[in-house]
Amino acid sequence: MAESEKQIEQKRVDKVVQEISDHIHRVATDYTEARAEMKRVQQNYSANTSVNYFEVDDRIETSAELQQQRALASRLIENEQILRRQLDTFHELEKSPYFGRIDIQDPGEAESERLYIGTASFTDEDQNFLVYDWRAPISSIYYNGTLGKVAYETPAGIQQTDLKKKRQFLIQNGEITSMFDTNETVGDEMLQHVLGEQNDDTMQNIVSTIQREQNDIIRDTKSDLLVVQGVAGSGKTSAILQRIAFLLYHSRDELEADQIILFSPNRLFSHYISDVLPSLGERNMRQVTLAEFVNQRLQGLTVESIFDRYERANDLSESQQQVQQFKESEAFMTAVHDYSQTLTPEHFNFTHILFNGDIFFNKRDIETIYQSLPNMQPAERFLQTKNKLIKQLKKRIDIETDAQWVAEEIDQLSDEDYRTLLGNKERGRFQQVDDEIHYIARKIITKRLRIVYDAIYNNYFLDTYAQYADFLANVDHPEISDSAWQAQLTAYQKGLEYHKTSLDDVAPLLYLRDILTGSGQNRRMQHLFVDEMQDYSVAQLLYFHHAFPKAKMTYLGDSEQALYSDVEAPDEILQKLKDAFHVNKARLIRLTKSYRSTYPITTFAKSILPDGDQIQAFNREGELPKIVVRYDEDEAYTAVDQCINHALKTNGTVAILTKNMAEAQAVYQHLHRDRDITLLKDTDRTLPKGVFVLPIYLAKGLEFDSVIAWNVSQENFPSSRDVGILYTIASRAMHELALISVGPVTKLISENIPNDVMRIEHAFTN
């Protein structure tokens, strides 16, 4: 491109940067003032809260004033936060104000218009757009359109225009480092540049190079269920994070970041993606792992983690696997639903409510209450039972006010405690002294019986675990023998004795509890995202849908990376979910191009898969993956050590990936004395720099500059069920991949991968 063109563009960049700097200056002044004002209000507030209240009138006045100050403080805090976020955004813009330019000519216009696109909008003093936000309707042309006639969606309907030019920029610290004109959606040159860079601790936003299919995912606002099936490294996670940023922009008035929830595969991942939204000027959505979600809902019970389950998968007998599959199916959740609808009162597992070890409400009486109510939905009937119990509790509180122990307790109250119990009521203003005493007595008893109230409120008078056991004992279990079914029931009950439960019982158990008690649903959540969906059972996904009934769903996954189950075809998955959720607008988007790895690594990884041909490798150069075969374990560790040395010459992060935790520990034990290496566990939240070792299930969704796969021998990867694991390991590597085998290499490699896509350091002997 002519140098003068670049100079012209650089001049514009300089001008815009200058305007942004001036603006930052102004906002910074506002920010300093906002902070000062907030400090003033806060000081005032704390001075007032330390006032000694001796006179009741003072107290009332002060509390009104305090409330006003509190409201003012929270407004000021919000204002300060907005200014803080604006400052952060403008500082980013100052370094790199935009990444794209489109020249468009609207119908009937004599001249074309030039628009620049960046991570946020920026206008000059006269409200002219110097930079358009990448999420603005007009910006979609940049991602979707090739030159010529194009259409784009606006709130007012579809608009037509003529796209005359599309230009991409790489601007760093206010300097254009490269610039290309392109007719493609977003040209490869820019992608080459960003993908060739070294891995950061956290994921980067991809707004400057979003691809057309990714853009479809990001800008979809119509689907109730959007399923994205994308090959490893195709940008699924990236796309959903930009999608969240897009939705927050698109529905700014109705949607808050905390109304979006994302299920992520592990804690390392949660941290890994945590910078993307803030880098786009948005707050993070809620993030949760399956373990965190279920543990929060089943407090007091230790739920087997998905990782524990993976670790013991090989120990399961065929009939245990059948049981597991049945419990994870839609049919099983339907059976739970049917059971809950036909359950008669005498089959409810009500339980006593105890107080100080004695029965306070007898389960027979609770059953009688339930029995006495007209037939209606279980949740409604349960709620009415609850209300009746609370009424009875109140009556009991009234009766108890005359008890001797209460009178004694009142006598022993200090003046201060007495006043605290009176609260807002004014001493001496009761009609009679007895009324005041009665009031205090009620307060004391209510406090004492709080535990009973909580038990009612939290539905503790239904033993949901026993109820679920009753369901298990009665449900039809076609294709599973009675003895196998009985064995699982015994195992469930035994687990309960130790306060433990297996993962496959969790979704049906919670579902049953929620239907019977009318609890567990969050209607505020507007969007539900599940990454690595292939690692969740249909039963779990159904439970999420039940738990967040108003949320639109976006599920992403790669059926080939199934670690915990068999591979399923994307269309089948969509159909299955569509049927299960009863949604109208369901859409499947496939991503087949892989961006993460070099061309040789993707070519190697896709050859592992039976239908890997559909994967397109991004054309980025790199070394061929290396297979190192050693027949002795010690020699294999030495080989790992050599591979690490080689990798560290050019790479910042080197991950040794193993099949399970035991192998990760063994590798760590052998290497940690002589080199700086970290063993990662499921409790870890951040990735260190340098060399680390971890089982593959903790590396889900992550990527590393260099990957060393530990022990890809036939013994360790014997069957076609291991394909998903091997593929997931290989596809974590961005720039370099080595695979170590102790003994003959798995046939998944030796029989499927052509010799010219890898380097072998030892001849195969199998």
Ligand SMILES: Nc1ncnc2c1ncn2[C@@H]1O[C@H](COP(=O)(O)OP(=O)(O)OP(=O)(O)O)[C@@H](O)[C@H]1O
């Ligand atoms: N359009 C893009 N522009 C720049 N980088 C991209 C783009 N799409 C994907 N990438 C990069 O490719 C890598 C893989 O992306 P991401 O992790 O989102 O893929 P994924 O499909 O979720 O992968 P996996 O299923 O293997 O975990 C990341 O480094 C991401 O930044």
